[in-house]
Every structure is written in C-alpha cells, then in structure tokens.
Amino acid sequence: MGDPLQTLRSVTEHQTEILDSLRPLPPYEQPLLDALGLVAAADVYSPIALPSFDNSAMDGYAVCFDDVASATDEHPVHLPVVGEIGAGQARILAMSPGTAVKIMTGAPVPAGADAVVPYEWTDRGVAQVVIARAPEEGQHVRSAGEDVTEGDLLIEDGTVLGPRQLGLLASVGLATVVVRPRPRVVILSTGSELRDPGSPRGHDSVYDGNSYMLAAAVRRAGAIAYRVGIVPDEPKLFLDALNDQLVRADAVITSGGVSMGDFDVVKEALSPLGTVWFGGVAMQPGKPQGFGVVGEDATPIFTLPGNPVSSFISFEMFVLPALRRMMGRLPYTRPTVAATLTHAVSSPPGRAQYLRGELSDGPTERQARPMVSPVGGPGSHLVGDLAQANALIVVPSETTSVAAGETVTVVPLEQEF
Ligand SMILES: Nc1nc2c(c(=O)[nH]1)N[C@H]1C(S)=C(S)[C@@H](COP(=O)(O)OP(=O)(O)OC[C@H]3O[C@@H](n4cnc5c(N)ncnc54)[C@H](O)[C@@H]3O)O[C@H]1N2
Numbered sequence: 225m226g227d228p229l230q231t232l233r234s235v236t237e238h239q240t241e242i243l244d245s246l247r248p249l250p251p252y253e254q255p256l257l258d259a260l261g262l263v264a265a266a267d268v269y270s271p272i273a274l275p276s277f278d279n280s281a282m283d284g285y286a287v288c289f290d291d292v293a294s295a296t297d298e299h300p301v302h303l304p305v306v307g308e309i310g311a312g313q314a315r316i317l318a319m320s321p322g323t324a325v326k327i328m329t330g331a332p333v334p335a336g337a338d339a340v341v342p343y344e345w346t347d348r349g350v351a352q353v354v355i356a357r358a359p360e361e362g363q364h365v366r367s368a369g370e371d372v373t374e375g376d377l378l379i380e381d382g383t384v385l386g387p388r389q390l391g392l393l394a395s396v397g398l399a400t401v402v403v404r405p406r407p408r409v410v411i412l413s414t415g416s417e418l419r420d421p422g423s424p425r426g427h428d429s430v431y432d433g434n435s436y437m438l439a440a441a442v443r444r445a446g447a448i449a450y451r452v453g454i455v456p457d458e459p460k461l462f463l464d465a466l467n468d469q470l471v472r473a474d475a476v477i478t479s480g481g482v483s484m485g486d487f488d489v490v491k492e493a494l495s496p497l498g499t500v501w502f503g504g505v506a507m508q509p510g511k512p513q514g515f516g517v518v519g520e521d522a523t524p525i526f527t528l529p530g531n532p533v534s535s536f537i538s539f540e541m542f543v544l545p546a547l548r549r550m551m552g553r554l555p556y557t558r559p560t561v562a563a564t565l566t567h568a569v570s571s572p573p574g575r576a577q578y579l580r581g582e583l584s585d586g587p588t589e590r591q592a593r594p595m596v597s598p599v600g601g602p603g604s605h606l607v608g609d610l611a612q613a614n615a616l617i618v619v620p621s622e623t624t625s626v627a628a629g630e631t632v633t634v635v636p637l638e639q640e641f
Pocket residue numbers: 226413414415417418430431432433434435479480481482483484485488509510511512528529530531532534604
C-alpha cells in the first residue's frame with residue numbers, strides 16, 4: 225500500500241537539495257564555435273589592439289589634409305597618384321606631401337597621410353587625381369586602438385558567449401576560449417510497455433515519447449544528450465544499462481518506475497544503493513521524484529516520473545536548474561512573469577499545481593499585463609495539450625481555486641534566459 229502519510233518536500237526544498245549538491249563542471253578549453261552558449265570560465269584580455277593599424281574606412285585616395293583642404297567643385301586640387309594599396313597589401317609604408325596614394329577599405333594608411341578622399345569626390349584618376357571636395361582632417365581613417373586597446377578586458381569570467389563575443393575573440397586572434405563545458409547527459413526510459421517510434425505497436429504498448437522529449441530538452445539547455453532509449457522493467461537489465469553508460473555521463477536522467485507500482489524498476493534497482501533519495505514532492509504533475517548519485521564518480525542521477533507531462537515539468541523544475549548550475553549559467557531557474565488568468569481554474573490542496581497555459585505576448589496598450597489561458601486539463605498524460613502550451617501556470621499548494629481575471633505566476637517555456 226502507498227503511504228498516505230508520506231511527507232512531501234516542497235518544490236523549492238527539492239530544488240535547493242539538488243543545487244546544493246552540485247558544482248560547476250571544471251573549465252575546459254574549447255574551439256570558438258563549440259563554445260556558443262557556454263559560459264567563460266576566466267577573464268579574457270586582448271593580446272592586440274583593434275584596429276591593429278591605422279586603416280582606411282573608404283575606397284579612395286590617401287592624402288595629406290593640408291594639400292586638399294581648399295578643394296571644391298570650382299577649384300579642384302590636382303595631385304599625382306604615386307601608388308596603390310589594397311587590403312592585405314601594405315607595399316607603401318609612407319608618402320610625401322603633394323602626392324596621393326590609391327587606397328582600398330581596410331588597407332593600412334601610409335605614414336604621412338592624414339585623411340582619405342572617397343572615390344566619389346574625385347575623377348578616379350590613375351596617374352593624376354582631381355579632388356573636388358575636401359575631407360576633414362583625419363576623415364575616413366580608422367585609428368589603431370580606437371576600438372580595443374592591447375590588454376583590454378574583453379570577456380569577463382561568467383559571460384555567456386554568443387555570436388558577438390565569439391566574433392570579438394576571433395577578431396583579436398584567439399582560436400579557443402576556456403569555458404564551463406556542456407554536461408554529458410545520459411537519458412534512459414524505463415517501461416516494458418515502451419516501443420521505439422517507427423516500430424510496430426502492440427495493443428498494450430506505448431511509444432517512448434519521453435526519451436525524445438528529455439533529450440531535446442537537454443540539448444536546448446546547452447548540454448549534450450545521449451539518448452539510450454528503452455530499458456525494460458527488470459532491475460538487473462536497468463543496472464547493466466546504467467553501469468554501461470556511466471563512463472560518458474556527467475548526469476543521468478531516467479523516466480518511469482518511481483511510484484508505488486509492482487514493477488517500479490528504478491526505485492527497486494537503486495534503493496538498495498542508499499545513495500538515491502526517493503520521495504514525494506508537493507507538486508502536480510511530478511509528485512514521485514528521486515535524486516542522488518550513482519557509480520564510482522558519484523554521478524548525479526535524476527529519476528523522473530514516467531507520465532510524460534510529469535517528466536517534462538520535473539525536467540523544467542529540477543534538471544534544467546541543475547544543468548545550468550553545472551554550466552555556471554545564471555539564473556538557474558526560469559524567470560516567471562505575472563499574468564491575468566482568462567478562465568477560472570481549481571486545484572487540489574497540498575500540492576503546487578503546474579497547469580499548461582498559453583501566454584499572450586505581453587503588456588499592450590489595452591492591457592497592463594500579459595494574459596494566460598489554461599490549455600487542456602490537469603492530467604499528466606496529456607501530451608497533445610502540452611505541445612500546444614507555451615507556459616506553465618503556477619497555482620500554489622495552499623490555493624484551491626483562482627477566478628478568471630486574477631493574477632497568477634506563469635513560467636514562460638519558450639524564452640531564452
Ligand atoms: N498507487 C499509486 N500509484 C501512482 C502514484 C501514487 O502515488 N500511488 N503516483 C502516480 C503519479 S502522480 C505518477 S506521476 C506516476 C509515476 O509513475 P512512474 O514514474 O512509476 O511511471 P510509470 O509507471 O513507469 O509510467 C507512468 C505512465 O507513463 C507512461 N510512460 C512511462 N514512460 C514513458 C515514456 N518513456 N514515454 C511515454 N510514456 C511513458 C506509462 O506508460 C504510464 O502510463 O505514478 C502514478 N501512480
């Protein structure tokens with residue numbers, strides 16, 4: 225018989241228990257593109273200045289400002305063209321007053337020149353150029369170091385590396401960056417009723433949606449997913465599969481086999497180890513939970529309930545914050561928003577309810593806050609509704625009903641954070 229008096233942990237207590245037991249993964253040097261979305265694990269200083277030399281911002285002629293200061297349409301200035309410099313072709317290092325040098329965008333401005341006249345203000349002459357408009361002193365010259373100085377702090381420890389940060393690191397000549405690596409996460413789904421998508425289905429079998437959903441969620445979190453797939457309800461087979469996988473795991477997620485059934489394989493196999501806590505969390509869906517460590521390296525393991533919506537919400541509440549902690553990525557939990565509920569909802573007491581919802585785009589001229597509508601019912605098997613939703617509506621454990629028009633806390637599921 226299940227224990228009706230089982231004391232339940234609150235969601236926050238379980239989250240805290242998990243986060244307190246984990247540490248960020250040790251830093252690792254990665255090629256730039258592999259570091260996209262990861263967190264820098266050290267300050268990065270620039271080895272060079274940017275621009276690293278004075279260069280032209282325009283295709284035109286490098287000139288001495290004093291020679292061309294008076295140039296107008298009526299009284300153009302004529303100068304001999306003594307050479308040409310393309311980007312990456314710094315053959316002319318210096319020039320004398322009274323001359324012009326053809327120069328292309330990005331090419332080094334020769335010493336002695338202090339302005340660039342764009343082609344459009346000239347006759348584009350080859351041996352001699354006619355300049356019909358005066359630049360300002362220094363115009364169209366991009367000065368060495370005006371953007372970045374050698375030794376500048378480019379990236380602070382803890383910065384999430386996106387395209388702009390990676391582009392900057394490449395621009396100063398760095399090919400790698402030290403980051404918190406992506407956790408490698410092994411995903412096992414348990415249940416003798418499960419079948420792989422694409423294979424025939426018996427009248428009493430169920431397609432394994434969870435391992436795909438969890439693997440996708442792991443990837444979206446920025447971690448590496450190893451989707452092992454289905455393990456039958458047989459403790460020895462489960463332990464064999466788990467032990468085979470530990471060598472490549474920074475964390476393990478299982479789905480199913482943790483409630484009160486006669487074939488709850490995960491609980492049966494792991495309870496004797498004494499290193500995994502099994503119990504109830506005061507939430508719905510997602511009450512039966514387990515968390516602990518397994519194997520020689522004390523690899524963290526999350527044993528999530530098998531009902532698909534329970535599995536998903538458990539991932540969101542417990543695994544996602546844990547993976548972010550391992551990656552050094554703040555905040556650990558998804559930010560919430562306040563929204564106006566469009567339809568009344570009810571909830572049994574004693575468990576925080578995570579209803580699926582559709583969140584509108586946010587405050588508009590006509591409404592101060594975003595609106596949220598419940599999607600489908602509270603059942604933890606309703607995967608069709610889950611896929612329609614873009615948010616979770618949180619009904620606190622002591623609240624049994626919320627009327628339409630009241631404000632609720634909502635967890636948006638599709639926002640980057
Ligand atoms: N007597 C009790 N029974 C149950 C309790 C309870 O307290 N007392 N809790 C219920 C709650 S709440 C949940 S949640 C589930 C959790 O059960 P398990 O984690 O043991 O999961 P299973 O029994 O293996 O499966 C439950 C359900 O989900 C389907 N499932 C499982 N894995 C997958 C998968 N990979 N893909 C798709 N669907 C999956 C499975 O076929 C079952 O329908 O226990 C309640 N029972």
